[in-house]
Amino acid sequence: MGKTILITGASRGIGYETSLKLASLGHTVIATARSEEKLKKLAHEDKSKNIIPVAGDLTVEDDIQKITEVASENNSLDGLINNAGAFHREAFSETDLSVFRKLMDVNVFGIVRLTQALQPLLKKGSHVVNISSMSGFQGSLKFGGFSAYAAAKAAVVGLSEVLGAEFANDGIAVNCLCIGAVQTEMLAEAFPGFEAPVSPAQMGDYLSNFVLTGHQFYNGKVLPVALNDPS
Template sequence: MSKTILITGASRGIGYETALKLASENHTVIATARSKDKLQELSKAANNGQIISTPADLTKPEDIKKLADAVAGTNGLDGLINNAGVVHREAFMDTDIEVFKKLMDVNVYGIVRLTQAMKTHLKKGSHILNISSMSGYQGSLKFGGLSAYGTAKAAVVGLSEVMSAEFTDENIAVNCLCIGAVQTEMLAEAFPGFEAPVSPQQMGDYIANFILTGHQFYNGKVLPVALNDPG
């Protein structure tokens, strides 16, 4: 049965590949990111299904409303993948508080804004999947220079657990995946020369399957998805 899934951060990397995988299985994908041109490329790359490209900045209330209007034109959401994020690498003592605020705004408050706006459109039995990082997973190996990023991604973990506690009675599952190193543009920008063991396509395939089936086995869970123990 065809599902309707909204995914953020879909213009490149993991989000791009997740959207393509879902569309290849004849699902309807509402794909959003800030880049209109890259989203148009994504829509053209889809061989099956349907990708509805809706450019939006998750820090802007007017863009959140635009996404809500796009979803209102469907029969409701079966899944919401909060994948959008931004990274910043700098020594803790050199990282200005404004950087912490920016990363919290995009990586955490963006999830809050969008999920609150989409709540009435989520069907019973639907699945919210928040994408965090091993940088925010308690007890994992951490890399220096990612204090603002790790803080924001740790907040995504806590937010996911609380959302699950509130939404369970409405039969809406919430899970969080803490992703390890994936060879994305964002990783290359933060760690030039580093070679990750997993490709964006591999992780995209995994996330596409998880949004469709993971809530049959998990709810309120924070799951590490990493081959080793990267930060």
């Protein structure tokens, strides 16, 4: 039986490919991102017609409400993939505090806003997957210039662990994937010229399977998903 999964950051990269994969498997996908044009392209590429595009900005309360209303029309959610994120690279000494605020607003508070709004729709047995980065994974190799991004992604890790404990009473699993190098536009911006060992389509396959089955084995866990690092 098909499930209903909501995915943020679905207009490109991993979110785009994950949406297509889940839809091809017969699941209903509520795909959100800021770009309405890119979401229309996604829906057009979806031959199964299982994707419901909803343009919205996770830092805008009215857009959170719009996304929630669309989700409520489908009665309940089996999965939520908090994939949307913003990136910034600059020396710490030159990074204005406003940049830290912006990245926290998108990468962390966006998850908080949307998950709080959707929590009543998450059915027992559902799975929330928060996407972090190896930049936010304790003990992993770090790179200069990532202070604001790494701090935000580390906050996603801590948030996920707490929600895994808090949501367990309602039968909702919460896990966090710290993803390494995937050949996305964001990676090209961060590391020009580096060729990642994993494509967005490959990670989309992995993430699709994880949101559907990972909660059978994990809850409140932070899992690194990486092969090798840029050098």
